[in-house]
Amino acid sequence: MKPAPFQYAAPESVEETVALLHAHGTEGKLLAGGQSLVPLLNMRLARPSVIIDLNRVRTLDYIREENGEIAIGAMTRQRTAERSPVVTRRLPLLADALPLVGHLQIRTRGTVGGNIAHADPSAELPAVLAALEGSVVVRGPGGTRRVAAHAFFVSYLTTALGPDELLLEVRFPAHEHQGSAFLEVARRHGDYALVGVGAVVTMAGNVCQRARLAFTGVGPVPVRIPDAEAVVTGKMVTDGVLAELGKLVTHMIDPTGDIHASAEYRKEVAGVLARRAIRAAAERARMKQMRMR
Amino acid sequence: MKKRTGVVRRTTKARVVTPRRRNPVRTDAAAPPLVTRKEITVQVNGVAQTAEVEVRMTLVDFIRERLGLTGTHVGCEHGVCGACTILLDGAPVRSCLMFAVQAAGQEIMTVEALGTPDRLHPIQEAFRDHHGLQCGFCTPGFLMTTLAFLRERPSPTADEIRVALAGHLCRCTVYQGIVEAVSDAAARLRAGTPTPAPRARGGARE
Ligand SMILES: Cc1cc2nc3c(=O)[nH]c(=O)nc-3n(C[C@H](O)[C@H](O)[C@H](O)COP(=O)(O)OP(=O)(O)OC[C@H]3O[C@@H](n4cnc5c(N)ncnc54)[C@H](O)[C@@H]3O)c2cc1C
Ligand code: FES
Ligand code: FES
Numbered sequence: 001m002k003p004a005p006f007q008y009a010a011p012e013s014v015e016e017t018v019a020l021l022h023a024h025g026t027e028g029k030l031l032a033g034g035q036s037l038v039p040l041l042n043m044r045l046a047r048p049s050v051i052i053d054l055n056r057v058r059t060l061d062y063i064r065e066e067n068g069e070i071a072i073g074a075m076t077r078q079r080t081a082e083r084s085p086v087v088t089r090r091l092p093l094l095a096d097a098l099p100l101v102g103h104l105q106i107r108t109r110g111t112v113g114g115n116i117a118h119a120d121p122s123a124e125l126p127a128v129l130a131a132l133e134g135s136v137v138v139r140g141p142g143g144t145r146r147v148a149a150h151a152f153f154v155s156y157l158t159t160a161l162g163p164d165e166l167l168l169e170v171r172f173p174a175h176e177h178q179g180s181a182f183l184e185v186a187r188r189h190g191d192y193a194l195v196g197v198g199a200v201v202t203m204a205g206n207v208c209q210r211a212r213l214a215f216t217g218v219g220p221v222p223v224r225i226p227d228a229e230a231v232v233t234g235k236m237v238t239d240g241v242l243a244e245l246g247k248l249v250t251h252m253i254d255p256t257g258d259i260h261a262s263a264e265y266r267k268e269v270a271g272v273l274a275r276r277a278i279r280a281a282a283e284r285a286r287m288k289q290m291r292m293r
Numbered sequence: 294m295k296k297r298t299g300v301v302r303r304t305t306k307a308r309v310v311t312p313r314r315r316n317p318v319r320t321d322a323a324a325p326p327l328v329t330r331k332e333i334t335v336q337v338n339g340v341a342q343t344a345e346v347e348v349r350m351t352l353v354d355f356i357r358e359r360l361g362l363t364g365t366h367v368g369c370e371h372g373v374c375g376a377c378t379i380l381l382d383g384a385p386v387r388s389c390l391m392f393a394v395q396a397a398g399q400e401i402m403t404v405e406a407l408g409t410p411d412r413l414h415p416i417q418e419a420f421r422d423h424h425g426l427q428c429g430f431c432t433p434g435f436l437m438t439t440l441a442f443l444r445e446r447p448s449p450t451a452d453e454i455r456v457a458l459a460g461h462l463c464r465c466t467v468y469q470g471i472v473e474a475v476s477d478a479a480a481r482l483r484a485g486t487p488t489p490a491p492r493a494r495g496g497a498r499e
Contacts, residue, residue: 002372007327008348008394021325038390039371040330042351050327052346055395079384105378105385105438189459 003041010053011195014139017057017166019057022141024050025164031055032075032114045187060113063087069134074113074167079104081112081255091175092284093132093198095135096182097124101188113167116152119159122192122217126153126168128182130222131214133199134172140165153221178202179285183214183278184216186271187260193217194261195269199277205284211281213274218255218266237282245278246271333397337362338406346393353377355393356403364404364433367463375461378404378434385441392454404433407440415481416474417441425474427465435461439475447483 002275021028028050031037040046054060060075063084070091072081081087082098090219101107103126115125116136129136129149136152138145141164153159161167184196196216202209211232215223228264231245250271330353334343337360342357353367356379368374370389377389380402408414413421416439426432442449442457449457454475463471 002354003349005329005347005349008392009325009327010394011325016323016325023324024327034390034392034395035372035387038351038392038452042389053395055416090387103375103458104457105387106377108374108381109299109390127332129414136440150298189456234437 001042001044004044004047006047006049006051008051008053010056012056012169014057014059014166017052017054018139018141019163020050020052021166023053023108025162026158027079030117030166033077033110033261035102035110036114036118048077048108053124054104065090065174066171069171070174071137071169071171072112073169074111074117077108078110078112078115082107089171089200090176093175093180093182093200094125094128094172096180097128097196097198100124100182100186100190100193100196101185105168106190107219112170115159116170117159118166119153119157119221121156122194122196122218124182124184124193124196124256126197126222127198127214127216127222129146129170129172130224131180131212132173132175133212134170136170137168138165139168141189144168148169149222150224155220173202176287179283179288181280181284183273183277183280185273187281194271195255195266197270197277198272199274199281201237201278201281201285203282203289205289206286208232208237208278208282210236211278212247213277215253215270215274218253218270223253227252231252232278237278242275242279249274330489331394333394333395335393335398336397336400338402344372348392348394350393351389352379352391352396353388354391355396356401359393362403362405362498366430366433366449368430369413373462374431374436375438376431378437378461380437380441383441393458402437404436407436416443416478419474419478419481420471423474423477424470425467426463426470427467431463431465435463435471439478441481443475443479447479449476449479 009020011020012227029048031051031053037072054075060073062073063086064071078098078101088095115123121125135146135148138147146158155158178200180200182198184193186193193216195218198214200212211229213229228245228248231248232241235241253267253270255263294471308320330345330347332345356365366376368376372387372390377387379383379388382400402455408417416436420426449474454472
């Protein structure tokens with residue numbers, strides 16, 4: 001099918017974009033990489049009367065290191081982030097997850113900001129942001145505000161963004177000294193995850209001081225399970241501890257089934273992935289400690 | 294073509310058409326005008342193409358219907374099948390997930406620039422020799438991704454090839470032949486089989 005008719009503008013600055021959003025926010029849609037929005041337009045599941053194309057706003061394409069955080073401009077292509085040495089070195093969890101986002105051709109156009117703003121419940125990047133307890137910077141008519149990941153993702157495809165607001169950048173805390181791993185099970189490489197998990201651990205010798213896990217594909221927003229994180233915290237990452245972790249995750253997580261996988265299968269996979277991800281993250285943290293000695 | 298009245302802003306030659314909205318953009322806000330048609334110039338296979346397009350026209354429809362370059366196929370129109378893959382400024386993208394207006398000022402390469410029936414590109418020769426196609430519907434997309442992929446990874450493993458091509462579906466399921474073809478194409482390119490330079494082919498309106 002073809003998109004329903006719309007009116008179109010291609011602003012060249014954030015200010016122009018804000019002005020357009022102010023005038024047409026409720027009837028309009030921002031267009032970033034188009035890899036989620038254009039399918040919806042082509043199938044006429046979305047019929048906005050105004051499209052505001054961000055692709056000429058060059059100032060939203062950057063990767064900056066700022067006080068222990070890496071700020072990635074909303075219009076930075078997923079492929080650009082994937083190839084960035086800063087991301088590889090300082091955001092290993094993001095570097096793990098990016099190659100799993102769709103296919104090469106999708107990441108060439110798809111943006112980091114678009115993936116976060118779209119907030120697909122099976123997308124990888126929201127889980128990465130949640131596991132790292134990162135934040136986003138949002139610009140509206142009243143100015144700029146910062147929103148933490150847990151407050152930003154509200155529900156399926158729903159975020160704290162107002163209709164006249166624009167996502168400016170995504171801020172990922174650097175974690176080059178921690179151990180991390182992103183694992184997922186998908187039907188083919190590049191498909192949305194049936195279940196995915198991002199894990200970050202801080203190790204002191206063999207003891208895990210802090211562990212964070214965020215799951216994708218198992219709820220309306222990225223899922224954190226504090227009780228599961230507590231299972232490994234303050235302990236050595238042994239097979240016994242990992243088994244307990246896996247069991248607890250499978251027990252506590254509450255996914256829904258769909259045509260791709262049943263709820264039971266997702267629960268089981270989540271437990272297994274949690275175990276593997278914490279093991280891999282702890283292993284990587286130990287390797288880093290050894291290299292630093 | 295029917296002449297339209299409109300204002301020209303910046304270099305985009307945007308035409309304002311029938312502003313039906315009741316509360317127009319406040320004049321103090323520096324918002325660009327809304328348009329439903331726009332004149333664009335795109336470099337397609339080395340030829341500059343200028344046309345006025347409806348803003349909702351997808352790039353693949355522009356390539357096929359306006360330029361007459363029907364080598365680029367359109368299957369699913371939602372980014373899943375890969376048939377419409379072209380190179381945009383050298384990188385593979387889905388032309389069904391872009392609007393033609395967005396390609397203004399950019400460079401596009403379609404399968405027409407790869408080779409001709411009498412002078413195939415080494416990648417095309419390898420696909421032919423390894424039965425990397427049956428009906429051929431999916432082939433143009435596979436070829437364009439392969440071209441970009443082998444430029445970046447001249448000696449890929451079979452696993453890397455599978456990941457690189459995961460974004461393409463082949464209903465005839467000749468996947469094994471395709472993986473073999475890409476592997477052999479890599480060898481042919483490395484061996485320096487003289488590669489025909491991408492041809493400037495503007496298509497029907499050339
Ligand atoms: C075949 C296929 C497979 C895919 N597989 C995966 C996958 O495995 N994992 C995954 O995570 N994703 C996947 N995707 C989606 C892809 O990652 C998209 O690129 C991403 O979800 C949206 O980013 P975009 O830049 O393309 O945004 P768009 O599609 O342009 O926009 C998406 C939404 O976000 C809004 N938006 C975009 N940017 C902003 C901004 N700066 N401020 C406010 N709102 C904004 C838009 O208005 C729109 O509602 C896949 C897509 C396709 C077509
Ligand atoms: S037609 Fe574009 S991916 Fe299928
Ligand atoms: S050869 Fe027929 S779809 Fe691939």
